[in-house]
Amino acid sequence: MWADWMVTDTSGDVPQFREKLERGMMSFFRRLSPEKPMLRNNYFIQVDEELPWSYSIGSEDEEEVQGWKTAEKNRAIEHHYFRSERQSLRRLVCSPSSRCQQ
């Protein structure tokens, strides 16, 4: 179930849905086993060409949290860029021989 837009657009408006989403997310996280890593892709449109920080949503050094709500509006199409994000999730296991024992 893909719910990006629902979470970010309706945060306060659909509280029960958000709770269900969070519960589902929590149980997904908890159930993740070391042998079964997961993969997904996220896709975004941004209205500037920068990779590290999308400056059109505001300054990276602004106190206030910047995000899509603070994005510059009505940018011409030639300033629109597609960002593709490949995301993997795996559970780490601290084995006896690992440096994680430190």
Added chain:
Amino acid sequence: MDWEEWIELDNHYPTYHAAKAKRIAERGERCCRTAPEAQGAAMELLEELGGYLSERYPSMFQRGEDGGVRNCWSGEVTDLDRLSEDPMQAAARLVQDDLAIMMEAPDGQYYLKAGAILLAGFWRLEDKWGMPLSEIRMFLRFSF
């Protein structure tokens, strides 16, 4: 996910590597940070990456007997026993990905306790630092 596709490098590696190095120099621990309780996990991630990269991309990464990792393209050597920088920062230099570690607390929740968030575009590590999963909306986008 199949294990051989965990980390992917592509022909943009030099651009990403340079961008990350610049970001690290400019922003340091605003982007790369490891909480004390996540040190072990971060070291494990670094070990896992070193092992994976040297096997998956052997012409580019070589592992020394001491477990250190040599990036043959950049010449950088990551000595896991004598790290000169934060472990997440060291890990960030190896791959094109941003990295984040969530740790389970006694209350059963997962909290953001280590990260190398350099090329994310829309969010800052400092805004989500130490927050539980439920408050980190970008992770909520995961399908289930």
